[in-house]
Amino acid sequence: MKEDLKETPAIAQKDVSRRQFLSYAGLAGAGLVIASCNNDDDDQPEPDGTVDLGSEDFGLLNYMFALKQLSAAFYTRFTTPFYPDAPTAETEFVPDIRDHEIAHRELLRNMLGDRAIIDFEFVLQNSIDFNNRPAVLAAAKDIEQKMISGFLGIANRFASAQYFEQIAKMTTVDGRHIAYISDVISYNSFALDVNTDRKDSPMTPEEVIAALSNYFPNTISAKRLPK
Template identity: 35%
Template sequence: MAAGCSKDKDYVGPTDPIVPGEDKVNLGSGDTGLLNFAYALEQLEAAFYTKVVESPWSGINATEKEYLIDIQLHEIAHRELLRNVLGDGKIGNLAFDFSKVNFADRSSVLEAAKEMEDIGVAAYNGVAPLLKSKDFLTVAAKIVSVEARHAAYIRETIKPNDFTAGVVGSNGQEQPLKPADVLSRVKKYITTEINASNLPTA
């Protein structure tokens, strides 16, 4: 687990980026299924930011590039942490399609990043009440706090003072999303068929 938390700039996961391979995956049930759901999202984010860093848009400034590399490394660390925690219960590697993102265009990249980060935070908040294991809940809580920082940075980069617009309710809390809603929203990026029918709902 500790290895998966590394943020060293030289850190490279054992399969970084993950090589697509599965046509279908079943997330499973219970806490393992919920962590596999989170693992699928971290695979997506790690793959996305790896592509962003490998093909930065024209005119990207040094600060933006540095922060995007930081986010990439965080996502790789999250992916590897969940991979290690899940062990033999983990799903396989997912396949992705980022053809709807123009990686040469700053706006296209940042809007896609905003969408993924906002969905990611809402996803963890939706999963938290369903987890039975205190240890798994701790892992999810540590990850979502970092994901929220990513979301805030991306939003501020797009438009100053917009870091909570549309995602924080009148009660001052983030709005959660159920796994089915999350998977529906990220389906355009994930070509692997994901079976989430056995995930707990309450």
């Protein structure tokens, strides 16, 4: 681990130059993209209001930060208040899940510092009927699966072993969450949504962002993430 950690300062240092450039341009961090501020591998400028995740490891962390912002907001709304007649098992455990997601979100916020993307202003009740238990549980399972598959889809793109390991510490907890939610929906379905090798499957950032786009108030651009 000691050896692995050596890479982190290098990444941080490299990012300083980009950050300095952005701050000169009045755009500290990887926030809202101005249409005229294009980058090398973009063919089209981003529309106003698009959130650019950024590049390198910080782009990957911002991607995870965006997903954790969604899940934390979702579970916060899920639990305040619960749908009518929520069983004890749910009122007992779902608040834990909410708190785990908040912990993940806040850790990523601090790891990113001023490179963090904006705080999304979610309006989830437009997409989910929070009084409808099956709908809420289905959304929970879907968001958990996207976080798991989303991380599996970028795990090999990290330059820093430390950042990679930090996210990996969260992903098995998401595995614990999805098993719990799956069993609440359909008993003993805790590990049925896996592939033929009985593994969770990866998804690309583009696939995950498209699948969750109805929840996010902004368009998200993953164009500059490491490939």
